[in-house]
Amino acid sequence: MAERVLMKGNEAIAEAAIRAGCRHYFGYPITPQTEIAAYMAKKMPKIGGVFLQAESEIASINMVYGAAAAGVRVMTSSSSPGISLKAEGLSYIAGSDVPALVVNVQRGGPGLGGIQPSQSDYFQATKGGGHGDYRMIVLAPASVQEMASLTIKGFNLADKYLMTSMILADGTIGQMMEPISFEDAEIETYEKPWALTGTEGKRKHNVVNSLYLKPDQLEVKNFERYERYKVVEENEPMWEEYMMEDAEYCVVAFGIASRVAKNAVAAARAEGIKVGLIRPITLWPFPKKALAAAADKVKGFISVELNMGQMIEDIKLYTQCKRPVALCCRCGGMIPSPDEVLESIRKAQKGEF
Amino acid sequence: MAVVFEKPKALADIPLHYCPGCPHGIIHRLVAEVIDELGIEGKTIGVAPVGCAVMAYDYFNCDMIEAAHGRAPATATGIKRSRPENIVFTYQGDGDLASIGMAETVHSAARNENITVIFVNNAIYGMTGGQMAPTSLPGQVTQTSPYGRDVNHCGWPIKVCEMLATLEGPEYITRVAVNNVKNVKNAKKAIKKAFENQIADKGFSLVEVVSACPTNWGMTPQKALEWVESDMLPYYPIGVYKDRSAAKEEK
């Protein structure tokens, strides 16, 4: 059996990042993710890495931009209001096609909101946040183990596709402790011939840039980027199916909501309701095929979210509204109980969506 | 035939987009000459701003990155902290450095970040067509201060060198100008020192270059340079505002 250690979700992200070869962290304190910065501040100086507390979220994401352009594995982490501030940098990083890892341990919003867990940045993460046509790979861990493994995966994917990987976690997964193991971590490395390293007089100068004043050139850049995104959409969707084999109803939930939903699914099964769960692990690329396949066999969906209903739009989109989709949600830092989810499942069985 | 004048190697052989009479060309050249003289082109990484110099990434032959508006010192920090062996400079205007990017400026100076900042102060937003800058002079007419900058309404211009010199952090803070030959020569010396400081690991060096914007000031290039002398320099005096190493030597 692999050696297990007990870790907080936030610490697991930090440790996994270090194991993935990340030696540069730039951030700004905000609850509920500050453990990541604290862990980095403690560890980085001892392993020849850089931890730097920036003057703002904006500065920190632009430091990430610089370090990413210089060709190193780099990350920042924040929580919802801080991610809004980072949106500018996320757009520049996307427009310059450099890889970075950004962690959002979500809290309730909008505005200053609260500090309790939330999933209300789903739109921001999967649909944009910053300006312009761009995508980020959005990974939604549902356990402390996944906080670690998806962080490593996120670095690999970012380097592979030259884009930002975002870990979209929440306060609960960030703060909780579970046993984890790092033994299965696969670290991939990629050549970065585009990086700013100094020409050494041996090559033409590299330029990392998102400005194209000629519209036809900018269009081509966007086309090229979206070709790459297509490959991501084809190859990288990840999801988990739970009790879906004979399911007549399908709960869709990610992150902490999926943990609650699993309890509810088990309870509903005990009542004889044939219900299963699809848990998207990548929110972008969204597991379209899994949802489309489910739409062909189930009578309806129940989207369980810690927001006012954001992922439900993607469920409807990718099932082409073939089946009704109910929403079971809490927000502002509240989490639905398994009983609330169970009640939604019961209602769905009665045809109440 | 002997070559008596040529383009610095660090400067790309393409036409610059700057307006006729704009001193950006001079300042680019000074930076490139210094890079040549120090033999550091192969390890220099430049950070271009948002503003008139936005396309500086095309004009220098070293590796370049285009930063978001005001964030050049943060981006430069990220690069320098990743590649301490490289030479990293930013080239920023007054709106970029002293308005939207003031926090990044102050904090990179406070950290004594080992980078070189070239700060071109022409008291106006050039790229967007002549709006009031954080360094526009009291009474100065711009597109967004059409009745002259009213300090009671929109505050006073910021003296960046004087302000940064109050910080413990930075190594070298100086103001130069490029309105006449003598000043251009001194500007080059300051820029060279700012790069040499970085090579010697001394830390944050900022050279404020008082420049001109004939187009948006609505003046001929000649008149604009005269206005630098008559109006800009009295408010923004040339001089060394902080030089930690020199101060130590004096002691």
Add this chain to the structure above:
Amino acid sequence: MKTTQILIAGFGGQGILFAGKFLAYKGLLEEQQISWLPSYGPEMRGGTANCNVILSDTPVGSPIITAPDVLIAMNLPSLQKYVDTVVPGGQIYVDSALIDAKVERTDVEVFYIPATQMAKDNGIASLANMIIVGHLLENHPELSFEGTDEVVNKLVPPKKAALVELNQKALALGKNYK
């Protein structure tokens, strides 16, 4: 399938989270599935603190406990808040030195331990939490006192080695309390 859901609640500073951590580490050494979820934020400083610990031989679903098998209440507001959430047949551990009230429910097993007073009397004022944990390990059918020394050794940082003995003392006081 055995799953024990333990909710520990009290004031910030009573070692609520540490008690939970202790139980979680014990589960780790026993190769169980575990989740440990604290309350977080400013409310922790002097306000109420609580900690959800789930020990199971199958993967843990929701880490949020809505119906605990075990409630440890270390102040009155916590007892009042959670007493009705305990599953029938569950256990409630009450620090009776701080809580005068009695549990009126008859479908749960209640243990009253004057832990805070016992801790004071024995010169380990900050370890009432561990006295209750000792009592819990001794009295819960799914838990055991065995292996506590190893957990204490793992949890107490080397700099504070003196605390090892004191924690063991607290656990033993709880174990032996009748």
